[in-house]
Amino acid sequence: MPMQSEPILVINGLVKTFKNTIHALNGVDLVIHKGEVVSIIGPSGSGKSTLLRCMNLMEVPTSGSVLFEGHLLSIHDKNLNQLREKMGMVFQSFNLFPHLSVLQNVTLALTLVKKLDDQQAKEIAEKRLLEVGLGDKIQSYPNQLSGGQKQRVAIARALAMEPDVMLFDEPTSALDPEMVGEVLSVMRTLANQGMTMVVVTHEMQFAKEVSDRVVFMAEGQIVEVNTPEIIFSKPREERTKQFLKRINIL
C-alpha cells in the first residue's frame, strides 16, 4: 500500500450545508495519496457523494478547503478548469452527451480543452474506447448503448483527459445487476494500472478487494478510515459494525 507516497488531494475541515438546514458534511478531513484506491462507503444520506463532489468543486463547500496537487481549489479561480481536467469524474447517471456519438463524446474535450487536432483526438479516443471494450461502438449514439456500455464510455471519456485522479460517484448504482460486472472489471484494471481512485460505492465486494483504504461515513462525518481487511472483518467503531451487520457483511 502506497502510504508513503505524496498526497494528491488534501481535504480540510469540509462543511457543506444545503439550504441552511441539512448538514451534508460536518467537518471532514481526508488525505488521498498518489496511486491509492480509496472507497467511501456508508448509509445513504451520509454525505459520501457530497464529499466526492466537493473534491472537484462540482459542489462548492460552505467552508473548509480542498487542495489538489498543492493548489487550493476555488470557484473564482480561472485555473479551476485546468485543475478539473486533471480530475476525471464518473457519474451514477453516466451523463453522456446524447447529441454526440460515442467517439465525439470522448473527443470533444480533447479538442476544446486540450486543443488537440481532430486526428490526434480521434486516435486517443479510439485507444481509450478500445481499452474499455467498446472499439466497435465508436459510431453509435448513447441511446443505442446498454447502461454498462454507457458507463464504460463515460470512463473512457474521463480517462482520455489523462487525469491524475479518478472520482467515481456510485458508478454502478444505476445499472442492471448483470451489467455491474463489466464496469467493475474496467475499474479493477484501472486500479491495477496504478490510477489514483476515489470511489463512492455500495459494492462492498469491490471495496474489499480493490481498495487500499476504506472510508466509512455517517451523518456527514468520517467515522472510520481503515484498510479493507480491518473494516470488513473487525471494524473499530460501533457505527461501522452496525452498518456492516445491517447489510449482512459482518
Add this chain to the structure above:
Amino acid sequence: MTLFLNFSFLNNPYSVSLLLQGLGMTLILALLAVCLGSILALIPALMRLSPIKALSIPATAYVEIIRGTPMLVQVLLIYQLLNIPLFLIGGIDMGSFVPGLVALVINSSAYVSEIIRGGILAVDRGQTEASRSLGMTQRQTMQHIILPQAIKNIFPALGNEFVTIIKETSIFMYLGVAELMYQVGILKASSPAVTELYITAGILYLILTYPLSKLMNFIERRLRHADAK
C-alpha cells in the same frame, strides 16, 4: 346580416392582388420578426440565466415589461419614438414598416427569450456537470453541450411563437403597413361584402398558420427521432 354570402370580390383581380400582397407583407413581417427576434432573444435569455444580478435583473425587467403590456401600446410607442419620415423602398413605406418591424422584433424577442430559457433549463444538470468536470469552460459547455440539446426543446415552441406573430401582424393596420388586414380595410371601403372580406382574411391567415403548425409537429418528431439515429 345577410344570409347568403357573396364572395364575388374574389372574381376581381384587383381585390385578389391586394389581398395577396397583404398576405405577402404579413408573411415577410412575421418571418423577419421571428428570425431577428430569436437571435436577439438569446441575449435576455442568457442574461436571465446568469447568477450575476446586474445581468439577470435588467433582463427580467425587459421580459416582464414586454410581456406585461399590450402589443398595440408597444407598436404605437415605438412608432412615436422612432418618428421616421415617409420614404419608400420597393413600394413599401419605411416610415411605418421599420418602426412596426422593430416593435414586432422586440416583442418577439421577449417571448422567445422565455422559450430559450425554458429550453436551456430543461437540459439535465448532469450534462453541465459532466462537461465542467472535463475542464470545459462555462461558455464551451453552453455552446457545445447545452444549446444543441436545448434546440430540441426550443424548436416546437418557436413554431408556436411564429404562428402567434403571424396573427399579431394584423396590428400593423394601425400604422398603415400594407399587411393583410390593412388591405381588407381598403377593400371594405368600396365593397358591401364586409362579412365575406373578414371571412376571407381569416381563411388566408389559416392558410399560413395551419400548415406551419403541421410542419412544426413534423420537425419536432424528426428531432426526437434524431437521438435514435
